[in-house]
Amino acid sequence: MARVFLPLVLVAMALFAAAPLVVANAPPEQTMGLVQKIFYYHVPSAMLMFVSAFVCGIASAVFLFRRSAAADRVALAAGELVVLFGAIVLVTGPLWARKAWGVWWEWDARLTSSLLLWMIFLAYLLVRRFGGPGSEKLAGAMALFGMANVPFVYVSVNYWRTLHPKTSVVMTLAPGMRAAFWFCVAAFAALYVLLLTLRKRLEDRQAEVEQLYLAAED
Amino acid sequence: MKRLLPLIVLCALLPGALTLAQAPAGPPSTQGDFVPVNQLPAQTEQLPAAPLLMGAYAFVWVALLVYVWSLWRRMTKLEHELADLRRRLQKL
Numbered sequence: 001m002a003r004v005f006l007p008l009v010l011v012a013m014a015l016f017a018a019a020p021l022v023v024a025n026a027p028p029e030q031t032m033g034l035v036q037k038i039f040y041y042h043v044p045s046a047m048l049m050f051v052s053a054f055v056c057g058i059a060s061a062v063f064l065f066r067r068s069a070a071a072d073r074v075a076l077a078a079g080e081l082v083v084l085f086g087a088i089v090l091v092t093g094p095l096w097a098r099k100a101w102g103v104w105w106e107w108d109a110r111l112t113s114s115l116l117l118w119m120i121f122l123a124y125l126l127v128r129r130f131g132g133p134g135s136e137k138l139a140g141a142m143a144l145f146g147m148a149n150v151p152f153v154y155v156s157v158n159y160w161r162t163l164h165p166k167t168s169v170v171m172t173l174a175p176g177m178r179a180a181f182w183f184c185v186a187a188f189a190a191l192y193v194l195l196l197t198l199r200k201r202l203e204d205r206q207a208e209v210e211q212l213y214l215a216a217e218d
Numbered sequence: 219m220k221r222l223l224p225l226i227v228l229c230a231l232l233p234g235a236l237t238l239a240q241a242p243a244g245p246p247s248t249q250g251d252f253v254p255v256n257q258l259p260a261q262t263e264q265l266p267a268a269p270l271l272m273g274a275y276a277f278v279w280v281a282l283l284v285y286v287w288s289l290w291r292r293m294t295k296l297e298h299e300l301a302d303l304r305r306r307l308q309k310l
Binding site for chain 2: 027096173176191205
């Protein structure tokens with residue numbers, strides 16, 4: 001793992017440092033103009049929020065049914081990253097909407113369901129932090145329902161009337177925009193793997209400390 | 219209990235899978251797709267885009283840096299606690 005970690009740090013930093021330059025060189029959009037460039041950070045963050053919700057949900061299922069402490073630590077790390085990337089989505093989206101739609105927020109299906117997804121995982125972290133002994137099982141069940149919510153959030157723009165662009169927008173990007181977009185996705189994905197690894201390592205250390213406290217008491 | 223795991227994960231994912239399966243068939247809608255241009259359109263509105271764009275990018279960078287800093291702080295605290303515990307255990 002240590003052999004992979006340093007190259008991962010370097011790749012993530014290089015990609016993330018270059019991302020603003022790549023975005024600056026991408027062509028502007030006809031009707032929205034400059035503000036459309038928020039798309040290059042907003043959508044990869046949303047993708048990673050979804051990915052992290054799946055990682056948290058699947059790891060929680062493994063923890064609940066196989067009693068795997070390692071899976072629980074992965075779930076907690078991923079749950080925290082859902083909240084981090086969700087916060088980025090929920091802040092950058094309204095900044096884009098203010099210019100593109102004329103309002104900061106619209107209570108439509110996509111925005112409301114994204115907020116709900118974020119709140120489920122915020123509640124997951126609060127239960128983990130303040131729920132006391134045994135709360136990890138309750139939190140694990142919450143993570144499963146949070147994960148089940150993801151497909152609804154994704155397809156909501158195709159089913160309900162909304163100002164939000166549809167899911168087809170990513171697949172129909174013009175070549176200049178497409179390259180910049182997938183570059184940003186790669187940068188965010190590398191950063192996500194790095195942060196998940198670091199956060200999991202922190203939980204491993206915490207478990208080690210708890211083991212030593214038990215040993216000291218004995 | 220272990221045998222139930224795939225079933226329960228399947229049940230949790232089934233509603234979403236069904237929703238995805240029922241997605242409208244045919245070519246994707248082009249309504250709302252982005253149209254690239256060589257130059258920025260003339261600004262006729264009063265609300266400037268640059269502060270919103272800069273605000274969004276600044277928030278992303280600040281949020282990520284604060285998170286990395288919080289990870290580093292928590293890790294440092296744990297390392298100290300771990301070293302202290304090991305010392306105490308060696309004395310016992």
